[in-house]
Amino acid sequence: MEEGAAKEKEGEMKEEDAALIEFYSSFKDLFEFFCLNTTIHGTIRLVCSSCNKMKTAFWALLFLMSFAMLYWQFALLFNQYWAYPVIMSMSVHSAPKMFPAVTVCNLNPYRVNLVSKNMAELDNLARETIYNLYGFHIPVEDLEDDASVSLEEQPNGRPSKGNSSSFQLDKNITLVKTGEKVGFRLCNATGGDCYNKVYLSGVDAVQEWYRFHYMNIMSQIPPIIDVSLTEDDIGDLVYACQYNGQPCDDSDTEHFHHPVYGSCYTYNKNGKENFWEAYKPGIVYGLSLILKVEQKDHIPLLSTEAGVKVMIHNHNQTPFLDHEGFDIRPGIESNIGIKQDEVTRLGGVYGECTHEGKDVNVKLIYNSTYTMQACLHSCFQHEMIEKCGCGYYYYQLPPGAEYCNYNKHPAWGHCFYLLYKKLANHQISCFNKCPKPCKETWYKLSAGYAKWPSSKSEAWIHRALEAQNSYNTTSDRKDIAKVNIFYERLDYNSWDESAEWTVTLIMSSMGSQWSLWFGSSVLSVVEMFELVVDIAILTLIFFYRRLTTKKKLKMSQSPTIPSVTLTLEKYRFMEEGLPANRVIEKPYAQDGNDSFAQTDELPPYSKSNKNQVPELYSSVVLHGFKHRKEHCVDIGLNS
Structure with missing residues (x-):
């Protein structure tokens, strides 16, 4: 027995130990x-x-x-x-690299004979306006220029579309002086809303007013990108070009004409020629140019500078000289040192940037790689066409559009200046639509200047240029300049963005x-x-x-049945055969009643008489839990 109990207890302990939870x-x-x-x-x-x-x-x-x-x-x-903050880390790399693209312009836009009549009319209006404002007569010979360019037939053989006879100069748009301010007014089509273009400087006001009329006149000729003048020659601007100690290779040079900056040339346009690879830093191993600076302006009221506009930029990139170019002074040798930086941005949740402009919702109007400036110009041109009905002359046109002309679009000037003001104040969505490139190359420039040629060497330099380049100087004014563009060092800084907070950190x-x-x-x-x-x-x-x-409580509440109770006192009476003439309480439950008592007499009973068993509550039926009428049976002692 003890062994069995011990085994049972041991089994229970094992069962408890084996529990998982x-x-x-x-x-x-x-x-x-x-x-x-x-x-x-x-x-x-x-x-x-x-x-x-x-x-x-x-x-x-x-x-x-x-x-x-x-x-x-x-x-x-x-x-x-x-x-999603970022950390900008810098690393230094040193390796041979391709020389950047270089664009030079002569700052002397040509007069086009197709619109020469309209330009002469504009010059006369300008002479009268300046006299009315300042009492000064501009000499006629300063405005007239016989060196006009013929565009009657394009280099591709297509005739030009211009029709100057139908153009009428709007003389109602004139300069007005109010106190110390000078400006002109442009109104919408109804004349109810006007925009005042006002300047504190009379020089700026005259140039902007002349430039506005000039754009309307030039809108009659083909787009800017097609004005590549066949009679222009790079030798008229560049007298000498040398790179890495050798004469320049002109195979990767592009020529185009800009309406303000004149005849332009881009060296190393695509950056694919091995000739332009840079292996050593220094002036000797860079690009050296001797430039002819045109002192006689073809349109003096439009271009007032004397010199050469230069821009250093990436390959296959449209040069925006009004934003990133710098001027080279005549009679000066300019040394331009280049330091290259590369920037890599993360993009995504860490900041907006684009990979080659593929995910930008602006269609570029320039046939070049994506830059933020090209995207902004394209976005503004699309806004101009949508809201003003025509395109801005200084930007290229998308297919199917035309340049603005106040003969066809009288209110375009009012629309343009208001829209350009919104762009400058970031009130239109172009800056949101044009993110920065995820990978970008910057060129930091440092410049040094010296008088060139010196007074001692001026004579023989002029004679050498005259013999080689048909150079002829007719005045004492300096009309040549020299520029040296070179890498200060071949190592470059790489700026890379990285997440400040990574999952591990x-x-x-x-x-x-x-x-x-x-x-x-x-x-x-x-x-x-x-x-x-x-x-x-x-x-x-x-x-x-x-x-x-x-x-369980709900299930236990089943219908109640009569209960039979036999008290100890009754049992003792039956066992001992005592008289049953006593009052006995019979408590039992019935249909919601807690209890009730009933008086009855039990028959005498003895152990010897086993057959005489009192039959109590014989009418109780358990099956079906049916409660019938109660009755009791009296059994006599002699029955």
Whole structure:
């Protein structure tokens, strides 16, 4: 017997040891077990000092404050992470590279014979306007120029589309002086809304007013990009070109005409010729140009500078000389040193940038690689065509559009200046539509100047140029210039963006905060998770027990049946054969009544008479729980 009991007890112990999940009898037991066994610091103080309520309250408050501070720090970390800040890191690389593209312009736009009549009319209007403002007559010979260019037939054999006879100069748009300010007024089609273009400088006002009329006149000729004059020759601007100590290779040179900056040439346009590779820094190994500076302006009121416009830019990029170009003075030798920087941006959530402009929602009007400036010009031109009905003359045209002309579009000037003002104030969406390139090359320039040629060497330099380039100087004014463009060093700085907060770094910072406030590790986090799971399971168990208890109580409330009770006193009477003429209470339940008593006499009974068993409540039927009328049977002693 003892061995069996021992085996049974041992089996129960094994069954308990084999249990996978430990269920606690209450939440208090669960909390105490957690506080006594967790690796989180301070939780044990919530249990061991339970006899001292003040200490328990103090440690509970301290624990909650530490918990709050921890998650406040977590919130700060995640706010910084979701801001997606970047770090710009710089690295230095040294390697041979391709020389950049260089564009030079003579700052002398040509008069076109197709619109020579309109230009002469504009010059006369300008002479009258300047006399009315300042009382000065511009000599006629300063404005007239016989060196006009014929565009009756284009180089591709197509006749030009211009028709100057139908153009009428709008003399109502004139300069007005008000106090110290000078400007002109442009109104909309109804005349109800006008825009005043006002300047403090009379020189700027005259140039802008002349430029506005000039654009309307030049809108009659073909687009700017097709005006590549066949009679222009690079020798008229560049007397000598040398790169890396050798004469320049003109195979990768492009010629175009700009309406303001005149005849332009771009060296190393595509950057694919091995000739333009840079292997050494210094002036000797760079590009050296001797330039003819045209002193006689073809359109003096449009171009007032004397010199050469130069721009250094990336390959296959449209040069925007009004934004990034610099001037070379006549009679000066300019040394331009180049330092190259490369910038790589992350893009995506870390900032807006584009890879080659493929994802930009602006169609470029220039046949070149994507730049932010090209995108802004294209976006503005599309806005002009959409809102003003015509295109801005200084930008290229998309297919199917035409340039603005106040004979066809009387209110375009009012529309243009208002739209350009909105662009300058970032009030139109072009800056949002045109992100920066994700990979970009910058050229930092440093310049040094010296008088060239010197007074001692001027005579023989002029004679050498005259013999080689048919150079002829007719005045004492300096009309030549020299420019040297070179790499100061071949190493370049690479600026790369990287995420300030990576997943690894933020996990490390969270771990540091957790250790600071609780002195625990990742396993402590697992313990916290286990506590939450245990609480959830215990809650479900209690909820399930409550549901099952209610269900059992509902099922136990079945129809009541009469109950038969035999008191000890009656039993003793029957066993001993005592007289049964006593009052006996028979309590039993019946249909909602708690109890009732009934008086009756039991027949005498003895152990010897085993057949004489009183039949009590023989009418009770258990099957079906049906309750019938009660009756009792009296059994006599002699029956």
